[in-house]
Amino acid sequence: MRNINVKLLTEVVADMCKEANYFLGQDVIAALEKGLHGEVSPAGKEVFKQLLENARIAAEEEIPICQDTGFAVIFVELGQDVHLTGGDFNEAIQEGVRRGYTEGYLRKSIVKDPLERVNTNDNTPAVIHIDIVPGDEIKLTFVPKGGGSENMSAVKMLTPSQGAGGLVDFVVNTVNLAGANPCPPLVVGVGFGGTFEKVALLAKKALLRPLGQTNADPYYAGLEKEMLERINRTGIGPQGFGGRITALAVHIEVFPCHIATMPAAVNINCHACRHVERVI
């Protein structure tokens, strides 16, 4: 048994909010550099140049990469031998978000009610997903998720007879319909299997995988490649200006499903695929 004071969680979450929004990951920067060399469209190349320059300015000046500093989504892997002390675990995380967004000059983008739409002014509440795992550590993953790309995401209850082709068509069509809206070049997270709610979570988790890393199963790695190629043949291109690079990566996460179902979800992320991890 290890005691961890929840005040530590508040501090760590506050730092993660800032870090994720100022510093684009090296995996994404490498993908953008590859895109700059691979893109044939002059307007598309200019977009890659601007995005790389943008990442440099954001890091140097500690200003958000994008003004949409997102909905604070936090994945927690809580070791079962951890004993949390010093207060309410959930509230400690919310306080971390509150502090991080306020101290970090990050935009407050959350409204209290979907219809009344009054801003909560501190970017809370965060969406928190908790898994209990063996061990005495806490792993936190912070994902600020932008609204523009979230709006272009979709869940579809496919039927088993639709097979792999049905999944690929659904993913490519979702990206095709989104066009320029979600700020391509995209990172496309695909959930496949599970239940209606599980598949959406799988799609979000797929966005956490470092760019350039494929699904461990060679079959699904092949499907990722096929989907990426088809998405990049749509011609949408960087920012929708036309080009050969519409997505930087497609990641699939798979889970068993019911004999009657074949759920699929597409969580679209813009090029600013932001996430940071900390282990306490």
Add this chain to the structure above:
Amino acid sequence: MEAKRIQVPLTDEVVTQLKAGDSVLISGVVFTARDTAHKRLAQLLEQGEELPVDLKGQIIYYVGPSPARPGRIIGSAGPTTSGRMDLYTPLLLRHGVKGLIGKGLRSDAVRKALQENRALYMAATGGAGALLAKRIKAAEVVAYHELGPEAIHRFVVEDFPVTVINDSYGNDLYSSGRQRFAGE
């Protein structure tokens, strides 16, 4: 491609010289407005009331900036998705707005209204808010302060980089760009 420099307020002469696909550097004043501000502006126009700012000949930039650090002009300030403003845009164009900056697809009604009213829809690079903020030389909230990031700001911009998506002739870069590179 060499970027064309334009100055706000926009005239018919400037608008009609620009075509979909042109790279443009904007200097002058732009007003920000997004979802809720649009709803309010449209309500005022429908009721025949005066707007809190004169938008004739002006450019509306769809952006909700992040807060400025002390001593800075503005935080990160890139475009938001334009389609959410489609419902209100034809009315604003009829009222004399000459340019729109955002990102993403517009409705048929907006594209038609751009032609009828000789106006331009331009895209700034989505997700380049730190870079775009460098081209904003002054910023103040001029209406709807209570909306926070959704308030109407008056920006003075210098060489603000955009690409013309929909021109006053009915051309659309999103569809022509896609056609040019599809299937390769």
